[in-house]
Amino acid sequence: MRISELSVRSGVAIPTIKYYLREGLLHQGEQIAATRAEYDDSHLRRLRLIRALLDVGRLSVASIKKVVTAVDDPSLPMHVTLGTAHDALSVPVEPEPGDEWRTARAQVDALLDDLGWEVAPDAPTRDELAHSLVRMRQLGLRIDLAPYAEAARRLVAEVEMDTIPFDGPRDAAVEAMVLGTVLYGRALDTLRRMAQEAESALRVSPAR
Amino acid sequence: MRISELSVRSGVAIPTIKYYLREGLLHQGEQIAATRAEYDDSHLRRLRLIRALLDVGRLSVASIKKVVTAVDDPSLPMHVTLGTAHDALSVPVEPEPGDEWRTARAQVDALLDDLGWEVAPDAPTRDELAHSLVRMRQLGLRIDLAPYAEAARRLVAEVEMDTIPFDGPRDAAVEAMVLGTVLYGRALDTLRRMAQEAESALRVSPAR
Numbered sequence: 400m401r402i403s404e405l406s407v408r409s410g411v412a413i414p415t416i417k418y419y420l421r422e423g424l425l426h427q428g429e430q431i432a433a434t435r436a437e438y439d440d441s442h443l444r445r446l447r448l449i450r451a452l453l454d455v456g457r458l459s460v461a462s463i464k465k466v467v468t469a470v471d472d473p474s475l476p477m478h479v480t481l482g483t484a485h486d487a488l489s490v491p492v493e494p495e496p497g498d499e500w501r502t503a504r505a506q507v508d509a510l511l512d513d514l515g516w517e518v519a520p521d522a523p524t525r526d527e528l529a530h531s532l533v534r535m536r537q538l539g540l541r542i543d544l545a546p547y548a549e550a551a552r553r554l555v556a557e558v559e560m561d562t563i564p565f566d567g568p569r570d571a572a573v574e575a576m577v578l579g580t581v582l583y584g585r586a587l588d589t590l591r592r593m594a595q596e597a598e599s600a601l602r603v604s605p606a607r
Numbered sequence: 608m609r610i611s612e613l614s615v616r617s618g619v620a621i622p623t624i625k626y627y628l629r630e631g632l633l634h635q636g637e638q639i640a641a642t643r644a645e646y647d648d649s650h651l652r653r654l655r656l657i658r659a660l661l662d663v664g665r666l667s668v669a670s671i672k673k674v675v676t677a678v679d680d681p682s683l684p685m686h687v688t689l690g691t692a693h694d695a696l697s698v699p700v701e702p703e704p705g706d707e708w709r710t711a712r713a714q715v716d717a718l719l720d721d722l723g724w725e726v727a728p729d730a731p732t733r734d735e736l737a738h739s740l741v742r743m744r745q746l747g748l749r750i751d752l753a754p755y756a757e758a759a760r761r762l763v764a765e766v767e768m769d770t771i772p773f774d775g776p777r778d779a780a781v782e783a784m785v786l787g788t789v790l791y792g793r794a795l796d797t798l799r800r801m802a803q804e805a806e807s808a809l810r811v812s813p814a815r
Contacts, residue, residue: 451742481807485800490665516805524801531794534659538786544794546766550758551798555806558754565810575748580803582743584796586752589736590759591792592693596732597724598763599689599784602773
């Protein structure tokens with residue numbers, strides 16, 4: 400298809416498509432004449448991936464570039480590619496000086512040990528969770544993270560992993576994992592806020 | 608305490624505190640001399656709330672202002688205040704023209720009906736979830752949202768709601784709910800990515 404059809408079918412404006420081509424987010428089409436390139440379903444699919452990462456995952460163009468570069472590199476083991484996507488999705492946090500931070504970070508490490516989860520020692524998610532714990536503690540919120548960890552594990556292990564086509568081509572599996580991380584995460588977060596609205600309607604009398 | 612002590616104890620720089628005072632995010636201290644105001648624990652607590660909404664919730668200053676204005680208005684019923692916080696946390700999405708959007712939105716409404724959740728008909732979370740569904744469908748991801756809804760409901764109903772001091776002062780309950788929405792949501796999201804890393808390490812042989 401021509402770029403105009405690719406634009407209509409993806410809902411992405413032509414100048415934006417050209418920008419993604421220049422930035423290397425989208426692979427070049429097949430040049431069939433000096434001024435005409437031909438695009439196919441792989442371009443359509445990639446545009447939808449970029450759009451999902453942009454507007455659902457809220458990733459920057461630079462982060463998306465890292466993710467698609469990893470997805471496109473068949474020499475990378477799948478878990479390395481997935482790790483790149485996870486790193487891009489992590490909210491960067493700075494470890495804070497002092498005991499509060501050290502205690503929270505030690506609590507995260509102990510939780511992962513207890514759970515038996517294999518998470519890289521330098522995974523940014525460890526600092527991210529420690530950061531949430533520090534803020535909770537400063538605000539006097541005390542909560543047991545175990546039910547959260549168990550809910551997360553069950554959704555990932557019993558629902559999401561079954562949707563990944565591990566026996567198909569590497570690309571498809573990696574893409575499905577990256578997208579699952581973003582889209583199911585967003586859906587769960589939205590459902591949590593809906594549940595909170597519904598549950599507080601039950602518990603709080605409208606007069607308060 | 609003086610503003611300098613408030614700054615040290617909250618970790619927020621003095622010019623930033625002055626900015627929050629000007630913008631009305633933070634209530635004024637008690638003026639005890641022409642050039643000196645006295646601050647107390649309520650200021651410290653509010654600064655920690657602002658910081659949590661800023662750096663964990665990623666809310667804009669304008670959104671935080673809406674939230675704290677609602678928290679501070681005792682004439683608002685608690686569920687209205689909470690609704691304001693939920694609206695501020697929603698990622699604004701534009702309904703898209705066409706059947707895809709209408710189908711997804713109808714699916715969201717049907718899901719909430721089935722669940723029996725009382726969620727406002729114009730709640731932005733409905734469009735937000737529809738948006739995620741449209742993206743999933745475009746990318747060929749098919750997933751049953753029921754286990755996500757059930758996990759969300761259980762965490763909210765069985766863990767989070769019990770941490771809210773409903774029998775204390777209104778402020779404390781509202782603040783705890785708003786913070787819970789942000790902080791437990793972030794922790795759950797981080798744990799999900801950790802679970803995905805751990806689970807994919809189990810399923811994907813490093814050679815792939």
